[in-house]
Amino acid sequence: MDRVQLGTISVTPAATAALAEAGLVAKDLLDRFRAGDWGADDPAGRLHCDFCLAQDMPLISWYTLAGGTRIAVACSADRSETLVALASEHGPVEVSAAEGYAAWSRTYDTELNQLIAVEQVFVDRLLGEAHFGAALDAATGIGRHALALARRGAAVTALDASPEMMAVARGRAVAEQLPITFLQASLSQPLPLADGRFDLAICALAFCHLPEIGAPCREFFRVLRTGGRFLLTDFHPDALDSGWHTDFWSGATGVSPAHLPASPHRLPGGG
Secondary structure, three states: OOOOOOOEEEEOHHHHHHHHHOOOOHHHHHHHHHHOOOOOOOHHHHHHHHHHHHOOOOEEEEEEOOOOOEEEEEEOOOOOEEEEEEHHHOOOEEOOHHHHHHHHOOOHHHOOOHHHHHHHHHHHHHHOOOOOOEEEEEOOOOOHHHHHHHHOOOEEEEEEOOHHHHHHHHHHHHHHOOOOEEEEOOOOOOOOOOOOOEEEEEEEOOHHHOOOOHHHHHHHHHHEEEEEEEEEEOOOHHHHHOOOOEEEEOHHHOOOEEEEOOOOOOOOOOO
């Protein structure tokens, strides 16, 4: 019984040649892939493929041919297309933050994002049961923190540069009848907000997309009231230096992951 529907199949010439040299054709690997034989060299890789299949996430499996050549078989999340390619050919697609989030908005709130799962625990712990009269959620995305703050009674202003992501957030706020004010604005520009307006400003997982963070930091402190709190979450710069990325899979990039721009910023004083 087939476990995976493959959709439209593409095979690169280099993969065809490598398979022929090993006495194989693409169908040999596709039959294994379709049946759920992931070919991964380690148990964790096989478990990951099982998880992706169950969660309707993109699937990628690696098969090592005689001689050590590795072949990637990748299938899109909607199972509409499958690619067979050399591992060296299956690289990420570099996209801008605007392009990336426009595409990602279609699936962002349906994916399991392990980074967000970890971050949310620490945000909840830091904010505790504190009450905030006025709160700013900058780079709100699909409104994860804005919605949580509004549920706690805060007067929330949420802004984002991506109209597509903010449309998702606005729809969720409407569905819950939460009176959130939405603004389209970029953190690379002065915030269209008055001085000393907020008790809390939060910016989650967005600074890495900015070319510099000095001006945005000054803007956050400008719009905070005396004694207000600023909560920033982001990739640690050492993680980015080690090759971490903000990436996702999308129909816009076929069966390859999309990488968004990421800069390893350090706050004054290091760390």
